[in-house]
Amino acid sequence: MKPGEHLFSFNLSSGISKFNPGKFKVMDSQQMWDLYQSFNNQNAIPNSINSDVLKTDFDWLANGTQNGGVNDFSANYLGKTEETSIYASGNYYDEKGSVKGYDYNRLTGRLNIEHKLTKNLTFKPKINASYTSYKDRQHSLYDMYLNMPWDTPFYADGSLKNTKVMMMLWYGRDNNNYLYDLQYNYGEGQTFDMQSNLDFSLKISDRFTFESMNSLAYYNQTTMSYTDPKSNSGLENKGSVSQFSDKRITRFFNQMLKYNEHFGKHEVSALAAYEYSDYVYTSVGAAGKGISGGSKIIDNAANFLSQSGTKNDYAFQSGLIQVNYKYDERYNFQGSYRIDGASRFGANNRYGGFFALSGAWNIYKEDFFHVDQINLLRLRASYGEVGNTPTSLYASYSLYGLNGQYNGEPAAIPNQYNNRNVSWEKSRDVNLGLELGLFNRIDLTVDAYNKNTDGLLSYVRFPATAGWEGYWYNIGSINNKGLELAINARVLDPESPFQWNIGANWATNKNRVKNLKDGTDVPAGNKRYSEGRDIDSWYMRKWTGVNEENGAPLWEVVDANTGEISTTSNYNKATLQFVGTSTPKYQGGINTSFLYKGISLTATFSYLHGAYAYNMGRELFDSDGAYPSYNQMVLSDGWSRWSPTNTEATHPVASYNNNSGSNKTSSRYLEDASFLG
Numbered sequence: 001m002k003p004g005e006h007l008f009s010f011n012l013s014s015g016i017s018k019f020n021p022g023k024f025k026v027m028d029s030q031q032m033w034d035l036y037q038s039f040n041n042q043n044a045i046p047n048s049i050n051s052d053v054l055k056t057d058f059d060w061l062a063n064g065t066q067n068g069g070v071n072d073f074s075a076n077y078l079g080k081t082e083e084t085s086i087y088a089s090g091n092y093y094d095e096k097g098s099v100k101g102y103d104y105n106r107l108t109g110r111l112n113i114e115h116k117l118t119k120n121l122t123f124k125p126k127i128n129a130s131y132t133s134y135k136d137r138q139h140s141l142y143d144m145y146l147n148m149p150w151d152t153p154f155y156a157d158g159s160l161k162n163t164k165v166m167m168m169l170w171y172g173r174d175n176n177n178y179l180y181d182l183q184y185n186y187g188e189g190q191t192f193d194m195q196s197n198l199d200f201s202l203k204i205s206d207r208f209t210f211e212s213m214n215s216l217a218y219y220n221q222t223t224m225s226y227t228d229p230k231s232n233s234g235l236e237n238k239g240s241v242s243q244f245s246d247k248r249i250t251r252f253f254n255q256m257l258k259y260n261e262h263f264g265k266h267e268v269s270a271l272a273a274y275e276y277s278d279y280v281y282t283s284v285g286a287a288g289k290g291i292s293g294g295s296k297i298i299d300n301a302a303n304f305l306s307q308s309g310t311k312n313d314y315a316f317q318s319g320l321i322q323v324n325y326k327y328d329e330r331y332n333f334q335g336s337y338r339i340d341g342a343s344r345f346g347a348n349n350r351y352g353g354f355f356a357l358s359g360a361w362n363i364y365k366e367d368f369f370h371v372d373q374i375n376l377l378r379l380r381a382s383y384g385e386v387g388n389t390p391t392s393l394y395a396s397y398s399l400y401g402l403n404g405q406y407n408g409e410p411a412a413i414p415n416q417y418n419n420r421n422v423s424w425e426k427s428r429d430v431n432l433g434l435e436l437g438l439f440n441r442i443d444l445t446v447d448a449y450n451k452n453t454d455g456l457l458s459y460v461r462f463p464a465t466a467g468w469e470g471y472w473y474n475i476g477s478i479n480n481k482g483l484e485l486a487i488n489a490r491v492l493d494p495e496s497p498f499q500w501n502i503g504a505n506w507a508t509n510k511n512r513v514k515n516l517k518d519g520t521d522v523p524a525g526n527k528r529y530s531e532g533r534d535i536d537s538w539y540m541r542k543w544t545g546v547n548e549e550n551g552a553p554l555w556e557v558v559d560a561n562t563g564e565i566s567t568t569s570n571y572n573k574a575t576l577q578f579v580g581t582s583t584p585k586y587q588g589g590i591n592t593s594f595l596y597k598g599i600s601l602t603a604t605f606s607y608l609h610g611a612y613a614y615n616m617g618r619e620l621f622d623s624d625g626a627y628p629s630y631n632q633m634v635l636s637d638g639w640s641r642w643s644p645t646n647t648e649a650t651h652p653v654a655s656y657n658n659n660s661g662s663n664k665t666s667s668r669y670l671e672d673a674s675f676l677g
Contacts, residue, residue, distance in 0.1 A: 007078040017068035019098040026631045029057035029149040044656040053150040064139030068098035087112040101137035120203040129194040136187040143178040146630045164232040173629030184228035191221040215252040242287035252277040265328040278315040332360040346396030349423035356384035376437025388425040395472040417471040427453040441490040451480040476516035482509035499595040506588040534581040541574040543668035551642030551653030553662035571661030579667040585610025613673040625658035
């Protein structure tokens with residue numbers, strides 16, 4: 001853009017969002033009735049559940065969802081003079097959710113200025129801010145799926161049923177018509193988020209430049225929740241109102257001295273930098289009870305109901321040195337070393353040192369290389385170290401809850417146990433890469449890597465009798481190795497008015513836990529860390545199907561001494577074992593785009609194969625009668641339920657209030673997570 005020019009642009013887009021339940025579908029009235037008819041203990045079914053239920057077939061999901069609407073308007077300005085460049089933008093975004101009752105608005109603005117105060121000093125202030133608000137009277141997805149199709153929320157005149165107060169027949173377990181309270185109760189919130197920079201660049205000489213980045217981010221959120229005295233949830237407290245506010249301030253400073261030198265075919269550049277950042281978060285909340293209808297002010301409440309508040313903070317600082325060398329556009333080398341310090345560690349291990357080396361050889365630039373069809377051939381290699389911190393802000397410290405009481409006096413409750421020796425998790429990554437360009441139209445990239453992570457950070461939980469909940473520990477090391485491929489092609493001649501581009505990428509990764517403290521496995525929920533295994537290995541009872549003779553569930557039993565395998569219908573006797581991983585065998589994406597006279601059409605697909613995901617929802621929705629007053633999922637194609645005439649089934653016999661344990665955690669609910677979409 002030339003000095004004196006100004007550019008304005010505007011964009012308006014609108015769209016429709018549709019609720020997508022995927023292949024998951026819950027039963028209608030007839031399907032639920034058929035399930036009840038399959039129960040093998042018909043005498044246990046209440047007399048109130050008879051064929052009259054078929055008179056009602058209410059679709060809770062259809063009632064609570066809609067085609068949502070999205071409107072997005074933006075305006076941009078770009079201007080330039082000899083000394084100053086200005087970029088300004090504004091955006092307004094409005095969305096009505098595909099689940100009814102949720103409205104979201106966002107207003108954002110950005111201003112970037114770059115002004116030459118003097119020949120050598122450039123001032124670069126930036127500000128980016130957003131204000132969002134929402135109104136929440138959103139329908140409950142939980143109830144939409146779990147409520148029975150035999151229940152309708154409306155009377156014949158269209159008014160809402162109050163299932164909690166009035167005596168009526170209601171088949172759902174929670175006796176809950178969520179729509180009744182939803183007509184009264186709601187929430188709303190506002191968020192202000194701002195990031196500002198006061199940066200400048202000083203050219204000290206032809207070789208040295210000083211760059212200063214100084215950032216301040218401010219975030220403030222306020223929310224209000226209103227519970228009307230007329231609602232069921234407001235009866236006990238005669239209505240309530242709660243307000244919550246939280247604030248966080250993040251500061252970031254980076255001061256960098258750069259050096260750059262050319263002599264002949266050589267180019268040397270270097271930098272030295274110091275970096276500091278800190279973060280402070282505070283929150284406060286309160287709730288009052290006993291309110292007049294419509295009041296949203298806590299001070300109008302008769303009494304306080306609850307109060308909350310917290311504060312936490314952290315800080316990082318780093319020192320960095322980096323050197324780059326180039327020769328004749330053929331050879332590139334880079335080396336760096338940094339020291340990082342984090343307040344999340346104790347004084348014993350607060351700092352960690354990490355270095356990196358890399359190089360590249362542009363083979364196609366060599367005098368001996370004469371292949372007209374190849375326009376790019378580049379070989380890369382690198383070795384680098386990276387440090388990771390735990391998610392806890394106070395990983396090395398003992399933590400106590402101070403909100404307890406003992407004999408009416410304030411008391412401290414132990415939570416996290418201290419480990420002053422917990423230290424940086426360090427990853428060492430070796431990478432080899434090749435870039436190949438053919439005919440100025442095809443680009444191919446291949447990368448192979450081997451990554452070793454030592455000092456793997458994990459939160460280790462104590463037994464319930466220990467008093468403390470657990471502590472952070474460097475439990476061991478893990479190895480990752482993999483291969484990544486990417487190809488992009490411009491199918492048609494670049495001079496053609498019609499352009500067609502195709503791209504694809506593919507990646508595979510294999511990880512193994514190398515060692516753990518004392519060689520002992522570490523539980524991680526439904527997973528388990530074990531030496532020699534994938535770190536994302538599922539660990540649970542192994543489902544083996546259905547007993548063809550009586551329809552009982554079957555799990556695998558492994559003899560600890562002989563390794564002999566048998567089956568059992570007693571969940572507690574089944575063997576806990578490794579049953580697969582959530583690590584995919586490979587994954588990637590495909591994209592294609594068409595461009596003709598300024599009109600573009602783009603399609604993007606992603607895929608994944610070989611990973612297993614645990615579908616926890618099926619413990620409720622595919623429970624073989626364990627939750628008979630919750631709606632259940634329609635069995636997928638190829639699935640069937642055991643009966644005396646269908647013994648080779650995928651699902652065990654169903655019972656009213658099934659207590660066989662068939663819906664407890666096991667590999668039954670592990671599903672192939674492969675997809676293309």
